[in-house]
Amino acid sequence: MANVSVASVSRALNGHGGVTAETQKRIREVAARLRYVPHSAARSLITRRTQTIGALLPDLHGAFFSELIRGIDLAARARGLYLLVSSSHGDATEAAIALRAMQGRVDGLLVMSPHADAAFLDENLPIILPTVLINSHVRSERHAALDVDDFGGAKAMVDHLLAGGRKRIVFIAGPAVNHDVEERARGYREALAAAGLGDTAVVLQGDFTEASGYRMAKEALAMSPRPDAIFAANDMMAIGALSALAEAGVATPGDIAVTGFDDIPMARYVSPPLTTVRVRIAELGEAAMDRLARMIEAPEDAAPEPRVVVGTELVVRASCGASDQARRRN
Amino acid sequence: MANVSVASVSRALNGHGGVTAETQKRIREVAARLRYVPHSAARSLITRRTQTIGALLPDLHGAFFSELIRGIDLAARARGLYLLVSSSHGDATEAAIALRAMQGRVDGLLVMSPHADAAFLDENLPIILPTVLINSHVRSERHAALDVDDFGGAKAMVDHLLAGGRKRIVFIAGPAVNHDVEERARGYREALAAAGLGDTAVVLQGDFTEASGYRMAKEALAMSPRPDAIFAANDMMAIGALSALAEAGVATPGDIAVTGFDDIPMARYVSPPLTTVRVRIAELGEAAMDRLARMIEAPEDAAPEPRVVVGTELVVRASCGASDQARRRN
DNA sequence: GCGCGGAACGTAAACGTTTTCAGCGAGCGT
DNA sequence: ACGCTCGCTGAAAACGTTTACGTTCCGCGC
Structure with a gap:
């Protein structure tokens, strides 16, 4: 023509x-x-590039998922890459199927899955395919990985409580197998140990639900000596703890401080507003996407930057009773 | 071999x-x-099918986005289809670029965009490509569309308030150009009219933010006669209204009932728990995906089922003060 | 004027499938 | 025994690009 x-x-x-x-x-x-x-298929056929990256995500709900995708999507579009999403994977089998299905359809992979251990990855991933693991507990040399700084965030929170004069801080943990939980618990223990209070550590077993936070707070109230602070591994459990305390007529933060982790939107609206740790989730997604893009562009560049860690931020509200801080209402 | x-x-x-x-x-x-x-590209080249559907979404935050994708993803995977996502589009230009970029890469398109009017679609969409519009205000014969039943939900809410004995119900609207808002306002007016109270309708102009809800509630308090119920077009504004009332020492629901729309997770946790309208968002995504899949499989099947509407559900909690209902705490 | 280099452009191969068509046996009816 | 049909299989074309390699043509230096 x-x-x-x-x-x-x-x-x-x-x-x-x-x-x-x-x-x-x-x-x-x-x-x-x-x-x-x-015709993109014809082009891909000859160039062996799809300009597409795949995101394999577990069955996430709410803002976490939304923010993560948002960050990934933004970074991908900035580089002219497409985003193929496969989420809502309940078990390892589903995840494996989805993983295999993405073969040859993507230039790289973002994997966040509680089911993805090293064996799983070896089994289902071609070694050739650039892959970035998000918040995974597998520590392999073979794959790049990005983590949330759960450890640092938890440590900062406990330090803050200690600085506010709290002496007996109990920790409500989440599901046992959860990598985030482990790191948060580790931060909790280390902060106490650093303050010479290592032997006061008490970890109660929750499961991230509001109900479990409620139950564990009741248990904490029955302890003797009674704790003066409850640090829950996520906000939902902290909210459960707040109701338990309110029901028991215990003042928060007067008698017992309560803090959480995640800074879900609701955290600002409970009573008292919850002191918590914010995770910049969109940044996590962006960082993962950027890392992956670099791996795709320079596969030889075997500088296997160790697990990059994205930061957290202490959000101080009323529930921790810290007297010295300006209460930010943001 | x-x-x-x-x-x-x-x-x-x-x-x-x-x-x-x-x-x-x-x-x-x-x-x-x-x-x-x-090799999927080679396959696509010859079959002229990509087994992929594209989702074009605006800059959504939080649970709505998450749930919508969830529903779409589930329905797509059930049919062995892949999901190409492009979200976070701030303006029409960005959306147009994303739309064009998807050309030839997808077998069908799910479009939810406030910028997508009929002209925009004609300009940027090949007529040949099966497309389903989600919650769009464009009413074109050319494209299938799925809506949320904002009208029905709002009407049900106002009926409920009327049944609870409220006589002077004000409505806090959202951004003027928003299709959902218009429908919700229409439901509000129609319910009042049906009860012979058409002349008591008062619409205050908010913008979906908590702050605007707060401001409009203050205005409502200054009205004479004072309203006995405030129906906000979304939950965030209702929450703002709750704080305004609490600050003014007005009892909720005793003096003034407050209700919202959306049933965001937080709605259960504010004080008093918010009566609201739940939208089954995941179902919306699933329905859209199913519709699109049918269009792809049978392009000739020109049964252009009119805009299907997905239902809403009244969630009665404490803030409406309805005395006759069992307060479901779900 | 002639050869030469280089820029602009065309030709054709290659990518990895699906699908049409033909070939080739085996079985079967006559 | 012979031809026909039918089921299984292989050969080859086609899909729409990119790119290595030729070809042409123009300008330039000798």
Whole structure:
């Protein structure tokens, strides 16, 4: 239609040069007029690139999922990459199927899955495919990984409680197998140990639900000596703890401080507003996507930057009773 | 490797028949052993199918986005389809770019965008591509569309308030251009009109933020006669209204009932727990995906089922002061 | 004027499937 | 025994790009 060969069309549209500025202009005009769009499958077939990255996510609910995708999507679009999403995986089998299905369809993979241990990955991932693990407990040399700084966040929280004069801080843990929980518990223990209070550590076993926070807070109330602070491994359990305390007529933060982790939107609205640790989730997604993009562009660049860790931020509200802080209502 | 031609491999792996059960088994075994996966680009090139659907979404936050994707993803995977996501579009230009970029890469499109009016779609969509509009205000014969039953939900809420004895119900609207808001306002007006109270309708202009709910509630308090119920177009504004009332020392629901729309997770935890309208968002996504899949499978089937509407559900909690209901705490 | 270099462009191969068509046996009816 | 049908299999074309390699043509230096 522009009286040129397909080769010239390819060169003109991709701007590879080797074609007159004038013909390039003409070809582009004709292409626009015909609403021509290159057939991506044919292009992928020959270039062996799909311009697509896959995101394998577990069955996440709420804001965490939303923010994570948001960060990933933004970073991907900034690089002209497409995003293929497969979420809501309940078990390892489903995740494995989804993983295999993505084979050859993506240039790289973002994997966040509680089921993804090293064996699982070896079994289901071609070694060749660039992969970034998000918040995974597997520590393999083979795959890059990004983590949330659960340890640092928990430590900062306990330090803050100690600075507020609390002496007997109990920790309500989440599901036992959870990597985040382990790190948060570790931060809790280490902060106490650093303050010379290592032997006062008490870990109660919750499961991230509000109900379990409620139950564990009741248990904490029955302890003797009674704790003066409850640090829950997530906000929902902290909220459960708040109701338990309110029911028992215990003042928060007067008698017992309560703090959480995650900074879910609701945290600001409970009574008293919850002091917690915010995780910049969108940043986590962006960072993972950036890392992956670099791996794709330079596969040889075997500088296997160790697990990068994205930061957390202490959000001080009323529930910790810290007297020295300006209560930020943000 | 299995001593057969590529043709037989294709037949065996796709189960098209025309190959002995025995050779099929052998080919499959070899394929599994070699971890062979068909090259999807090559397949797409010849079949002209990508097995992928694209989702174009605006800059959504929080649970709504999460649930919508969840529903779409589930329905897609159930049909063996992949999901290409492009979200976080701030303006029409970005959305247009994303739309064009998806050309040829997807078999169908799910579009939810406030910027997508009829002209925009005509300009950026090939007529050939099956498309389902989600919660859009455009009413075109050319595209299928799915809506949330905002009208019905709002009407049910106002009916409920009326049944609880409220006489002067004000409505706090959201952003003026918003389709959902319009429908909710229409439901509000119609319910009042049906009760012969059409002339008592008062619409205050909010913008979906908590702060605007707070401000509008203050305005409502200054009205004379004072309203006995405030119906906000979303939960965040209702929550803002609750604080305004609490600050003014007005009892909720004793003096003024407050209700919202959306049933965000927080709605259960504010004080008093918020009566609201729940939208089954995941169902919306699933329904849209199902509809699209049907369009793809049978493009000729020109039964252009009118805009399907997915239902809402009244969630009665304490803030409406209805005395006759069992307060469900779910 | 002639050869030469280089830019612009065309030709054709290659990518890995699916699918049509033909070939080739085996079984079967006559 | 012969031809026909039918089921299984292989050969080859086709899908729409990119790119290595030729070809053409223009300008330039000798």
